Amino acid sequence: MVLLAPSISALRKLIGVCEDYAASHRLMYNVKKTEYMVFGVAGKKSPNNVLPISLNGILLKKVTHFKYLGHYIADDLKDNMDIERERRALTVKANMLARRFARCTVEVKVTIFWAYCTPLYAGVLWASYTQVSLRAMRSQYNNDFRTLMRLPRFCSASAMFAEARVDSFMAVLRKRSASMLNRIRGSGNSLLKTIATVIPCEFGAVVVASATW
Structure with a gap:
């Protein structure tokens, strides 16, 4: 459960409503x-x-960040921590795939890479970050594909993706961001439509901030 309030006093009022509801329904x-x-x-x-x-x-307890539905949200609204979370998760998945499917054909490896390494969970929400964090994520994506395909470590990333007909990291991020924005704009919810038209983002994604209590 998440409460979002514009001030401390407003948050206290919301918590009071929750306390009253819990007491009347014998919850804790x-x-x-x-x-x-x-x-x-x-x-x-x-x-x-x-x-x-x-x-x-x-x-x-007051915290500086928390994990909500698998996505890290920080008090400074920076996405560096969540990018690092996704980078680590991608490393684990790619290493597992490289071990289990080492003897498979190129077509099979490309298919499993698409299925397990390109979703970039919550990547469409990344809007505020350092270039260092994004470069580290992109390098990990490239190196994981090289490892799975058994390619030289310093081979051209653009060439290997073009030959395998696989989207690069930036292409995946842009496509998923555009897809999310289209879904929001096509929603019947007037609030979502407003957010989609007034909030700019580098990749065209929309960021909806949350808070916990």
Whole structure:
């Protein structure tokens, strides 16, 4: 469950509503698993002098980042941590595929690479990051394909992808971002349509921020 509020006082009111609902329905929130995060302004980190927030009389822990539906959200709205998460996950998957399918044909390897390494979970939400993080992710994507196909480490990335008819890292990111934007624009939800038309992004993706408590 996630609560999103514009201020500490508003968040306290929302928590109060939850407390009343839980009490009237004989439910209990797990305070140990409940955290809150304060977003910074214009990409800056959140302030430290924040008034305490409690749930059922117990103070909650303030965090600088949290994982929501598998995607890391940071208080400075930077995506570097989530890019690193995806880079590590891609490494694990690629190494596993390289071991298990080492003797398969090129066609089979290309198919499994498409299926397991190109989804880039939550990649369409990346909008604020350092070039160092993105380059590391792109290099990992290229090296994992080389490893799976048993190609020389320093062979041309553009040539190997073109020969195998596989999208490069940037091509995958742009296609998935465009696909997400089209789905949002085609939605019947007026709020989603508004977000799709007013929020620019380098790859055409839309970022919807969340907070936890």
